[in-house]
Amino acid sequence: GAGVSQSPSNKVTEKGKDVELRCDPISGHTALYWYRQSLGQGLEFLIYFQGNSAPDKSGLPSDRFSAERTGGSVSTLTIQRTQQEDSAVYLCASSALGNSPLHFGNGTRLTVT
Amino acid sequence: DAKTTQPTSMDCAEGRAANLPCNHSTISGNEYVYWYRQIHSQGPQYIIHGLKNNETNEMASLIITEDRKSSTLILPHATLRDTAVYYCIVSRGGDSSYKLIFGSGTRLLVRP
Numbered sequence: 001g002a003g004v005s006q007s008p009s010n011k012v013t014e015k016g017k018d019v020e021l022r023c024d025p026i027s028g029h030t031a032l033y034w035y036r037q038s039l040g041q042g043l044e045f046l047i048y049f050q051g052n053s054a055p056d057k058s059g060l061p062s063d064r065f066s067a068e069r070t071g072g073s074v075s076t077l078t079i080q081r082t083q084q085e086d087s088a089v090y091l092c093a094s095s096a097l098g099n100s101p102l103h104f105g106n107g108t109r110l111t112v113t
Numbered sequence: 114d115a116k117t118t119q120p121t122s123m124d125c126a127e128g129r130a131a132n133l134p135c136n137h138s139t140i141s142g143n144e145y146v147y148w149y150r151q152i153h154s155q156g157p158q159y160i161i162h163g164l165k166n167n168e169t170n171e172m173a174s175l176i177i178t179e180d181r182k183s184s185t186l187i188l189p190h191a192t193l194r195d196t197a198v199y200y201c202i203v204s205r206g207g208d209s210s211y212k213l214i215f216g217s218g219t220r221l222l223v224r225p
Contacts, residue, residue, distance in 0.1 A: 004156075035215070042200075043157070043215035091156050102149075102213060104156030 002026065004105035006092050012111045013082055021077040021108045025094030032075050033093040033102065034067055043091065049075065082112045117201045117216055124222040131188040133219050135201030138182040144205055146177060147213065148186045150197040157200065157215075160186065191223045 005024040013019050025032050034046040045059040049069045060066070064082075069075040079086055089109050093102040118136040125131040137146065147162040161168055161175045163184075168175045174187040188195055200218040 033213075042217045045214055093156070101147075101159035101162065102157070103159070106154075106156050 004092055004094055004103050006090075006105035006108050008108055009106065010109045010111075012113060015084060015112055016081055018078065018080045019082055019110065021079075021090050021092075021110070023075045023077070023092030023094075023105060025073065025075070025092070026096075026103055027073075029094035029096050029103070030072070031095045031097070031100075032069055033095075034075070034077050035091045035093070036088045037091060037107070038088045046077070046090075079110075082110075084112045086110060087112045117203060119199075119201050119216065119219045121217070122220040122222070124224055125191050126224050127193060128190055131191040131195065131221060131223070133186040133188075133199050133201075133221065134183065135185070136183045137201070137203045140181050140203050141205075144203045146175065146181075146184050147202045147204065148173070148175065149200045149202065149213075149215075150195075151200070151218070152194075152197045160199075191221075193223050193225065195221065196223045197221060 004026055007022045011019055030051045032049040035043040036046055037043050047060055047067045048056040064080045067075060067077045077090060087110055089107040091104055091107040093104040095102045145162050145164050148160040149157040150160055151157045161170055161173050163175045163177055167177060175184060177184045198218040198220050200215050202213050202215060204213050
């Protein structure tokens, strides 16, 4: 069965460029999360979507970061004017209900040069 | 959300039980205990969760103390593939503010 799919798996970009990262959650999952993980570090919460409710954006580190979820399914995380400190693995997860287990994708490794 | 404390690293011999402790002394009555693990270069994988009672599934057992201030994840027969970082997380569930906050976890090394 299909799990959470993220694309691209790797992205190298120049400082100052915009990037878009895509997440395809498991079909039927109403909750979707974005995290990022810097090298050797734990996971940092970024944003959470639950159904039609307003997203919880409390973890976004700056206004250069934004995310949307279209049609309650696919989500895109956009980073504008990328900086070297944005280099990390960006992980997406989805879950069926509020306290159901999260299913993670394998992430997008972003490198800003 | 309540915070958790885990040892930075542990090791165990292949085939033996791995017992990973977690302290969550400020846990609230409506907060669950979740365990995830992350194998190198992969996204985290759900293992098990519980509220008050001990839980067991095909991967592991979760033992929660009666006062709920600590818990132990047990991998009954550790294999080399169980080498990973194990995260203990406490969080509410079932409402719109639900989210998991990951700490630093325990790095488990299973030795041949």
